[in-house]
Amino acid sequence: MPEPQRLATLVATVVRNYAEETYVSQAELSRKSGVSQPHISNVFTGKSVFSIDQLDAICSALGLKVTAVIHEADSARRR
Template identity: 35%
Template sequence: MPTGARPIPGPLSHEVARILRTAMNDQGRQLKDVAKTADISASQLSRVFNGLKVFTLDQLDAVCAALDLSTAMVIAKADAATADRPLPRIAPLPTIPRIGVIGFNVGAHDEDQALAASDDADWQARQEHENE
């Protein structure tokens, strides 16, 4: 349920805005042109670039497309540039029950956790083998 509070832009949001602003300037584009192409208001884009507003994922994707940038690459660059930022505490992902032939397996939770643990162990073993 929404709290009504607006998210405060953090280091990652500021870095994303810096990357996009730099790309826009390097391309010789105007903010109002990029905003129009991305189908968002120039004032919204300006607020993001000035660190007053956080992009929604759809807005970020639209602005990246307007600048002919990969959204994933922009996020990856911003993430790498702000790697020392404090990370929020993240709750574990919920376990999704497996669907059996007839329906949901009632006791699937323990089985899923065991499978996830073995998948993690397999992944770690593959990583160690690749790094040798």
């Protein structure tokens, strides 16, 4: 049985997919959130994770609720 994905990885996937669907570039997301573009790139490629404060800033920049993002990621993990 394959190991389930880490919640942090799935959270990054939810955020990345939403940003792509709404045509928000990493540079724009960085500008709006205050999280560096290289860090966003590292999170989106699985090399790092967002801190809670960074996730809050990213979600605010995208107009998302942190709880909704975590819930969606957790639901995906349990499928």
